[in-house]
Amino acid sequence: MMKVERKAASAKDASGILYTASTAKKNELLRAIAARLGKEIKAIRSANEIDLSNARRAGISSTLLDRLTLNEKRIAQMIDGVKDVIKLPDPVGERIQRRRRPNGLVIEKIRVPLGAVGIIYEARPNVTIDAAALCLKAGNSVLLRGGSEAIHSNGVLVGIVKKALKDVGLPTGCVEFIDTTDRKAVAEMLRQDRFLDIIIPRGSQKLIKYIQENSSVPVIAHGEGNCHLYVDSPADVKEAVEIVFNAKVQRPSVCNAAEKLLVHEKMARKFLPAVAEKLTSAGVELRGDGKTRAIVRNVRPATEDDWYREYLELIMAVKVVKNVDEAIAHINHYGSHHSDSIVTRKRSNGEKFLREVDSAAVYVNASTRFTDGFEFGLGAEIGISTQKLHARGPMGLEELTTTKFIVHGNGQVRK
């Protein structure tokens, strides 16, 4: 057995124990993890220091260095994160349906753990603890494959979780970690359909695409966020400017930030100069179609490619449209089906937009930046799915479970 296969098999074995672990037991484990993290801050920081100095030597960018860093504040945040997961209700065992059939069979559908979850992620080592805590609370074991830059930090963090597992008498296989930087390990992980029930990739679109195309394990992918704001007519100009500004500028590097602005032709003369001034003064580069450029000066032309792109930086492409129908058609064609919002004072246009835009989250009169497990009230987030199977939009604990049917009979046989 190859090393990755052995670890996947170990996670699968341990998942059998977690499958029936009580909520109390799982919370006891999470408390033990939080306690051990608090005691081993020094060990975490010195392992992180190795990763950081290797990274500096390799000349990685200051953004990535920052993501890699585990200082006291971030370790405290990790610990708080684990404590927050303790407080979340346990989804396992919840009864979703109950039917009594004419033949007397009582059929219930209940939530159960998925089993063994594979997580493939990049630089940030805090994901190791965040993801493990959520998987464990939902009764799943987890096989982690973190970024090679963070391998020492991740190794120490997983070691801490394994000690906590021992503390409470659960198998250490509940959390397994691929401790090699060899890229072949990822390819091998993607073939572990015998042992892994699901793989959740977090990272660049390139990584996610590679995983989707090569995995025989079912994948739940975070796709791109090419998010749109459509300013309808009539709309409150001031409210529209605030929403567009927030969605574009508040945190441009994340998937729920807006990349495109569509404006009703009747609003364009009034709204575009106001929003353009506010955006450009915050450093946003605007790209526009012909009609936009006729109204706002110094806007470079948007290309066909622009309408498809997720910038993740201070760039926004702007298009003037005839009406809500053209806006919806544009979004469904060019968008990435993540988060899209209409700003309108016309109720029927809002309803139409909510109904017809085929995205994970569709908004009326609010910023797209709210697409997030915490903001949606899930209490946690393992990611945001832009695919349609199993989970769509922010994923919390429920999305880390599956269901089974349990059937109570008294001797029924099929005629």
Place this chain on the structure above:
Amino acid sequence: MMKVERKAASAKDASGILYTASTAKKNELLRAIAARLGKEIKAIRSANEIDLSNARRAGISSTLLDRLTLNEKRIAQMIDGVKDVIKLPDPVGERIQRRRRPNGLVIEKIRVPLGAVGIIYEARPNVTIDAAALCLKAGNSVLLRGGSEAIHSNGVLVGIVKKALKDVGLPTGCVEFIDTTDRKAVAEMLRQDRFLDIIIPRGSQKLIKYIQENSSVPVIAHGEGNCHLYVDSPADVKEAVEIVFNAKVQRPSVCNAAEKLLVHEKMARKFLPAVAEKLTSAGVELRGDGKTRAIVRNVRPATEDDWYREYLELIMAVKVVKNVDEAIAHINHYGSHHSDSIVTRKRSNGEKFLREVDSAAVYVNASTRFTDGFEFGLGAEIGISTQKLHARGPMGLEELTTTKFIVHGNGQVRK
């Protein structure tokens, strides 16, 4: 654009129209399909005759010839099937969750169509109509790839659906059909992740495995049914014999038929001779472990491989176990996580079995043969999923939908 890609793109385009089609419109379409099928029985039968004579010439088995045959009775059943789908409630638009957040956002989760569904199936041409009707009712377009033996029958059936689509003013791309027997077309279909939202394969395990390993489109697979019955102690011998007999003999060729029998050692002497007599007199070949063979004569030894196998014929392997724990461990290790049942008079053992067996459907005191969309009260069945993502167990209309979040705001921006 290749032909398969063009058809997938056409189905995707049409799915945009179906996405917002009303229940009334979808039912009007289904009525038109039923009416057209009734009028074109002759055309269906003569196309089917071509398939049948080609199949006879190719020397296919009488079982497959039977599956391929569309006689008047089967056409009438197809029509009834479409009419049954009309009566089912439309899952689209159903509100599953509603939350008001402290900032005033109202977040709802509602059911929406999946989009474009690919179905890959084998010999039976009636699947063409059954699958199309269910997909359309759930607001999805469908790209069909049937077995090459049925290509003429399927071609005529799809032609009828396309005429019905025209009758009611919906795009004919709502149902597309790959009208070639070239196997490369399947491989090409599996790469259409730009256009297809999901692929549902129906057919041999070999076909399904191939599809799972090669599809970049998410797949919902019907796995094998290596189903178990465990007869506990104490159990009612007569009831246990009836359940085992029904699960094994009533229809041995289907996935929810039982393949394995586990018996508590305290029940073995009393129960095994009784059940063996009834099974063998119905032509069932028994294979057993040492303890079974010490009690029942003329039972050939079961090999390690037997415990993993789905026979789909009149063969049953029998093992004596120490207790419910050994039975559960055996089922979770060797089973296919489809359907498993305990026969017991001890309530706590029944509850333990329901809780700990990790299968799509787990029973107490009933035959495994009930794992079926109609028997479970879903009103329809597009298949039975043995995987854990999105749908597990019998899949009806709900499982042909996804969800989206719709968010009502009044100017909220993120802090």
